Amino acid sequence: MAINQTLRPGLVQLRVLDLDKTLNFYVNVLGLDEVGRTADGRVLLKAYDEFDHHSVVLRLADEAGLDFVAFKVGNAAELERIKADTVAFGYAVEEVPANTDQPGFGKRYGFTISTGHRFEIYSEVALAEKGPQLRNPDIWTTPPRGMRAQRMDHFLLYGPNIAEAERFCREVFGMFVPEVCNLPDGNRLAAWITSSNKPHDLAFVEYPKPGKLHHLGFYLQDWSEVGNAADWIAINHLKLDIGPTRHAITRGLSIYFWEPSGNRIEVYAGGYTAYPDNPQRVWDADQLGRGLFYYSGEVIPSFLEIVT
Amino acid sequence: MKRHKIILADSGESFVCEEEEFILRAMFHAGCGPLHNGCCGGGCGICKMQIVEGAYHVEKKMSRAHISGEEAARGILLLCCVKPRSDLTIRTIEEEKRKVGRYVWQSIKP
Numbered sequence: 551m552a553i554n555q556t557l558r559p560g561l562v563q564l565r566v567l568d569l570d571k572t573l574n575f576y577v578n579v580l581g582l583d584e585v586g587r588t589a590d591g592r593v594l595l596k597a598y599d600e601f602d603h604h605s606v607v608l609r610l611a612d613e614a615g616l617d618f619v620a621f622k623v624g625n626a627a628e629l630e631r632i633k634a635d636t637v638a639f640g641y642a643v644e645e646v647p648a649n650t651d652q653p654g655f656g657k658r659y660g661f662t663i664s665t666g667h668r669f670e671i672y673s674e675v676a677l678a679e680k681g682p683q684l685r686n687p688d689i690w691t692t693p694p695r696g697m698r699a700q701r702m703d704h705f706l707l708y709g710p711n712i713a714e715a716e717r718f719c720r721e722v723f724g725m726f727v728p729e730v731c732n733l734p735d736g737n738r739l740a741a742w743i744t745s746s747n748k749p750h751d752l753a754f755v756e757y758p759k760p761g762k763l764h765h766l767g768f769y770l771q772d773w774s775e776v777g778n779a780a781d782w783i784a785i786n787h788l789k790l791d792i793g794p795t796r797h798a799i800t801r802g803l804s805i806y807f808w809e810p811s812g813n814r815i816e817v818y819a820g821g822y823t824a825y826p827d828n829p830q831r832v833w834d835a836d837q838l839g840r841g842l843f844y845y846s847g848e849v850i851p852s853f854l855e856i857v858t
Numbered sequence: 859m860k861r862h863k864i865i866l867a868d869s870g871e872s873f874v875c876e877e878e879e880f881i882l883r884a885m886f887h888a889g890c891g892p893l894h895n896g897c898c899g900g901g902c903g904i905c906k907m908q909i910v911e912g913a914y915h916v917e918k919k920m921s922r923a924h925i926s927g928e929e930a931a932r933g934i935l936l937l938c939c940v941k942p943r944s945d946l947t948i949r950t951i952e953e954e955k956r957k958v959g960r961y962v963w964q965s966i967k968p
Contacts, residue, residue, distance in 0.1 A: 567900050567919040612922035614901030733965055755962060789898040812901015812921065835966040852895040854962040856902045858921070 553826060554724040555624035556632070556745040559704065559752060560602060560675070561652065562619050562766060565611035565858075566811035569593070573608060575809045579782050580768065580817075581696040582606060583680060586653060594653065597768065598690055599700040601681045603654030606702060606766075614812045614858040616763040619705060619752070620658060620670035621723065621745075629673040633659045635722045636671075646670070663718055665709025666760020697779040697817055699768035704750045704818075706764035708757035708857045715754050716741045725751070726826040729799050731833040731841065739835050742800060749800035749821040762857040765806060765814040772819050773803045779817045783807050792853055798844040799833065806853065813858050862942040866891060867910060867949035875942050880917075882937040892950050898938045909933040912946035 566572040573593055576582045582595040585604045594604040602622070609617060623629050636643050641661040648656045656674025663669055683691060694700075709715070716738065719725040728749055731740040742750040755764065770776055776794045783790055783805070791814060793805030802821040809815050833841045839849040860877040864884065873888030875881050882898065882905045885891040896904035903924030910933060918939035925936060934951060 567921060612919075614897075614899070614921050615923070739962070739965060756965075757962065789896075791895070808897035808899055808901070810899050812897035812899035814897065838966050849963075849966065850895075851963050852904070854966075856896055856904055858897070858901045858923075 553747065554745055555628040556671075556723040556725060557622045557624060558746060559619055559702065560622035560672075561605055561607070561655070561670070562702065562705065563592075563607040563609055563617035564763075564766070564811075564813055565613055565615050565617060566608050566809075566813070567611070567614055568810055569608060569610040571810040575786070575788070576606065576608065577695075579696045579786055579788070580809075580815070581694050581699050585678065585680075588651070588653065596678055597699050597701045598692075598694050599682055600702070601677055603676045603678050604652075607652070616667070616705075616707075616761070616766075616813075616858070618660065618668035618670055619707075620672060621751075622675065623671050623673050626673050629657075629659070629671060632671055632722060636661055636718075639718055639722050641718075648674070664711040664714035665707055665754060666762075667707050667709060667715075668761075697768075697782050698770065698775060699817060700771060701769050703767040703769040704748070704752055705766050706753040706755065708755050708762035708764050709760045710756070710758060712741060712754035712756045713738050716743060719743045719752070726824075727830060728822075728824045728828065729831040729833070731799075731835060731838055733835050739838070740833075744824050747823050747825070749802070749824050757857070759857075763813060764857050765816045767816040767818050770817050770819040776803050776805050776817060776819055779805055791856075792843065792850055795846070796844045797842060799831075799841040814856070862912075863945045864942065865945070865947045867947050868892065875946075877943065878941060880938055881914075881940050881942060881946070881948070885937065896938065900936050900939045903936060905937040906934065906951060907937055907948050908951055909935060909940070910947050910949055913943035914946060915941050915943055917941055 585594040593608045595606040596604045643661045646658040654676040658670045658672040660670040725745045729742040740755045742753045744751045789808045791806040800821045803819045840847045865872045871890045875884035896902045900918045900920045920936045
């Protein structure tokens with residue numbers, strides 16, 4: 551679905567407090583497959599409908615939250631172009647050699663943006679051993695488990711100076727911004743940003759503390775699958791935040807909950823088709839309740855304020 | 859199942875918590891206490907309070923981003939990770955009182 555050479559968010563590394571319990575959630579409830587483990591004990595995971603080696607890494611740590619997010623770009627030349635433009639934008643870039651801390655991944659470039667998040671870019675990654683079929687393909691190889699997440703979809707990041715982060719995504723990554731929310735003084739409160747026809751590949755909310763994760767989103771097939779996910783939340787006594795509901799922003803069908811280490815997860819279906827030439831949708835901050843939770847029209851404090 | 863009485867020093871309210879129940883969950887069920895909803899996994903830090911009296915057991919790991927070793931030693935804990943071992947007295951930590959609602963929530967209020 552990518553419209554430019556920044557293809558998609560393809561890799562995230564999460565910090566978890568209890569590896570066994572949290573891994574059990576990602577594998578047996580969300581439905582990801584374990585691909586392997588690193589020598590330092592991190593666990594590599596992917597969704598059943600993803601082609602690349604892995605997309606989610608769990609690292610046992612003393613704090614929950616996000617280590618980094620990484621974007622796959624179209625080719626090696628584009629990787630070097632984005633690296634050069636990132637340096638020109640003013641961010642110091644470090645190189646992570648191929649096949650080091652992320653098995654299967656080629657060379658990555660990493661840098662910290664204004665919101666305090668570490669972003670990485672890469673162009674090469676091995677295909678997974680167990681990916682979608684290619685020749686006269688069936689819809690899956692082994693039956694998807696639990697919530698049946700098809701792929702990692704997007705993330706919402708909280709941190710300071712999102713105006714600069716949004717500008718970086720537009721100017722260096724070549725992304726566009728289908729939807730925003732502005733404060734009465736005209737400053738940005740939130741921005742939904744994409745490189746593809748998805749309504750968002752990532753989003754930002756302005757927040758004083760740097761480097762925070764609001765949620766990591768996974769894609770489900772449709773609205774009935776959101777209901778199936780709700781059943782799995784209840785059966786497993788996971789802590790529900792809100793939903794099932796619909797967003798007016800992105801039009802997505804959604805449910806939010808916390809995994810066992812306290813990182814918020816969204817499972818999501820639908821959403822409008824975004825095009826870079828479409829006019830931008832603008833929300834006033836006092837209407838954000840309807841934007842986020844279209845049915846009730848009310849925001850809940852836990853949704854706005856709790857991050858890891 | 860042993861049951862313990864948890865007293866909220868701020869208001870004098872109390873609720874019952876079973877020995878194998880996390881204190882935060884019992885507080886929700888009782889409908890009292892100052893705390894808002896959170897992750898219930900030791901990660902988000904929203905249920906940070908101090909146990910000033912009584913015995914307890916910290917069953918789940920609490921994020922270092924929210925509870926330092928020194929705080930844990932003083933009974934400052936995330937109540938979603940803690941079960942009672944006797945009657946307890948707990949109190950709100952002054953700087954945590956207005957944590958929920960401070961930033962984004964305030965900025966979108968009409």
